[in-house]
Amino acid sequence: xxxxxxxxxxxxxxxxxxxxxxxxxxxxxxxxxxxxxxxxxxxxxxxxxxxx
Amino acid sequence: xxxxxxxxxxxxxxxxxxxxxxxxxxxxxxxxxxxxxxxxxxxxxxxxxxxxxxxxxxxxxxxxxxxxxxxxxxxxxxxxxxxxxxxxxxxxxxxxxxxxxxxxxxxxxxxxxxxxxxxxxxxxxxxxxxxxxxxxxxxxxxxxxxxxxxxxxxxxxxxxxxxxxxxxxxxxxxxxxxxxxxxxxxxxxxxxxxxxxxxxxxxxxxxxxxxxxxxxxxxxxxxxxxxxxxxxxxxxxxxxxxxxxxxxxxxxxxxxxxxxxxxxxxxxxxxxxxxxxxxxxxxxxxxxxxxxxxxxxxxxxxxxxxxxxxxxxxxxxxxxxxxxxxxxxxxxxxxxxxxxxxxxxxxxxxxxxxxxxxxxxxxxxxxxxxxxxxxxxxxxxxxxxxxxxxxxxxxxxxxxxxxxxxxxxxxxxxxxxxxxxxxxxxxxxxxxxxxxxxxxxxxxxxxxxxxxxxxxxxxxxxxxxxxxxxxxxxxxxxxxxxxxxxxxx
Ligand SMILES: Cc1cc2nc3c(=O)[nH]c(=O)nc-3n(C[C@H](O)[C@H](O)[C@H](O)COP(=O)(O)OP(=O)(O)OC[C@H]3O[C@@H](n4cnc5c(N)ncnc54)[C@H](O)[C@@H]3O)c2cc1C
Numbered sequence: 306x307x308x309x310x311x312x313x314x315x316x317x318x319x320x321x322x323x324x325x326x327x328x329x330x331x332x333x334x335x336x337x338x339x340x341x342x343x344x345x346x347x348x349x350x351x352x353x354x355x356x357x
Numbered sequence: 358x359x360x361x362x363x364x365x366x367x368x369x370x371x372x373x374x375x376x377x378x379x380x381x382x383x384x385x386x387x388x389x390x391x392x393x394x395x396x397x398x399x400x401x402x403x404x405x406x407x408x409x410x411x412x413x414x415x416x417x418x419x420x421x422x423x424x425x426x427x428x429x430x431x432x433x434x435x436x437x438x439x440x441x442x443x444x445x446x447x448x449x450x451x452x453x454x455x456x457x458x459x460x461x462x463x464x465x466x467x468x469x470x471x472x473x474x475x476x477x478x479x480x481x482x483x484x485x486x487x488x489x490x491x492x493x494x495x496x497x498x499x500x501x502x503x504x505x506x507x508x509x510x511x512x513x514x515x516x517x518x519x520x521x522x523x524x525x526x527x528x529x530x531x532x533x534x535x536x537x538x539x540x541x542x543x544x545x546x547x548x549x550x551x552x553x554x555x556x557x558x559x560x561x562x563x564x565x566x567x568x569x570x571x572x573x574x575x576x577x578x579x580x581x582x583x584x585x586x587x588x589x590x591x592x593x594x595x596x597x598x599x600x601x602x603x604x605x606x607x608x609x610x611x612x613x614x615x616x617x618x619x620x621x622x623x624x625x626x627x628x629x630x631x632x633x634x635x636x637x638x639x640x641x642x643x644x645x646x647x648x649x650x651x652x653x654x655x656x657x658x659x660x661x662x663x664x665x666x667x668x669x670x671x672x673x674x675x676x677x678x679x680x681x682x683x684x685x686x687x688x689x690x691x692x693x694x695x696x697x698x699x700x701x702x703x704x705x706x707x708x709x710x711x712x713x714x715x716x717x718x719x720x721x722x723x724x725x726x727x728x729x730x731x732x733x734x735x736x737x738x739x740x741x742x743x744x745x746x747x748x749x750x751x752x753x754x755x756x757x758x759x760x761x762x763x764x765x766x767x768x769x770x771x772x773x774x775x776x777x778x779x780x781x782x783x784x785x786x787x788x789x790x791x792x793x794x795x796x797x798x799x800x801x802x803x804x805x806x807x808x809x810x811x812x813x814x815x816x817x818x819x820x821x822x823x824x825x826x827x828x829x830x831x832x833x834x835x836x837x838x839x840x841x842x843x844x845x846x
Pocket of ligand 1 (some may be wrong): 364365366367368369370390391392393399400401402403433435436475476477478502503504541544569624650652691707708709710735736737774775776777
């Protein structure tokens, strides 16, 4: 966690901070294949809910 | 035989025209009037604007596609609508002015039985002094990525500041909203992250100060009043997620800003507290205000009745509730469903061209009354759905004799997806995928957050980036009407 996130009393203070494991998962191929399926299924649900 | 005339061949108009032709077949005529010879997949303009994609890969010529399916294509722009005909004829018509096909500058009257206005927006650069060139195009001080041509120019200008960074010179990059009532925060979000990513990949990030300037009153508003997404056992605001991404990439932000003047290397802007500030830049991409494209309307006697069909900023009136009311009284039901004009039942609007009843974000203003509020978002997916719904209603009116529109596309019952990528490489790029349902929050159906929390989500990673790549190929395939295109949602 870099100190740039921790400047107290600045607009940065309120934001959530991404941790190293989360950052690792963003580029982990196996996990991202799973997320790819999830994101696209979610989009299909959204499209189906939007049809009238 | 009925003639359906579609004005505008963008996302909404192209969808309306192609489905109308598919459903109506040879017996009926579908005519598309649009001034560009090329169809542009606008989301890819971000890649063009960072030099990651050739302009030619984001566009394709539309005439052969329309010829293949029997759509009558006029490379022209609509100038006026005459829904009652003229003194010697009751037949409704539009006046068009050719921009190509060897007839540039020539005018023609084109009669219609059904009319779809899908002309999108005029990019009103001149609404901000110094942002435009006086001809509704970007001026000399800033760039834009709204069209593929503009994006190509943006990439050339970006390359110039990158060249300076490679020589160790510090540069200030300013990206954002060029007016207090702009929309397209999602596209800007994507462009700023794409530039940041490119500079990092080139190893010159340390030489750039990157600043986002926006009319949003909080980061993550996106013109939708923000959204809540699941975070552990809580629903957290998109503000937290967005601020986190900006912090992580060390991008500064200026919020609640209305740009009042653009000069060489400097913008002047007013903030919600009423103060005036200046910001210097070496490279700036600022989105203009949107307005309707300025089509006029005339009655049978030739009297101007533009205000009957259009709102003062040029968008077409449809079945929305336009009664002015305070934010606290806004309801999902204010938003239009059938997109039919209330006065002329054979006229519809789809996509950006329809007049929204109000913004979605809470309207706020500076102490002198200057409104500084994002306009409602105008994303591609709902615009395409509007085009398809309008085409389906017209089909049923022609083929089944339906007296009322049979299909609806209401932004309070439709979702949107934004996939904002950074970089283009399949493995080193990244993206944020956001899904929002519904676009206009409905606090009666979803009392906690106004939206369905199970499909209102945001996440960053390679999977979102792959989705962006796939969307590009799928939607270009669909737009070219290649085999099986109707099966693609
Ligand atoms: C850089 C960028 C990135 C984007 N990324 C995304 C994204 O990732 N996802 C997403 O969902 N949306 C995205 N969008 C938004 C999306 O492009 C728009 O929602 C969509 O293009 C709007 O469709 P439309 O048909 O209403 O208007 P347009 O696509 O603008 O089409 C309007 C058409 O009308 C024509 N026209 C103009 N005047 C006349 C006239 N007088 N007569 C006849 N025709 C006329 C125009 O030439 C044009 O062809 C992005 C936009 C930009 C600029």
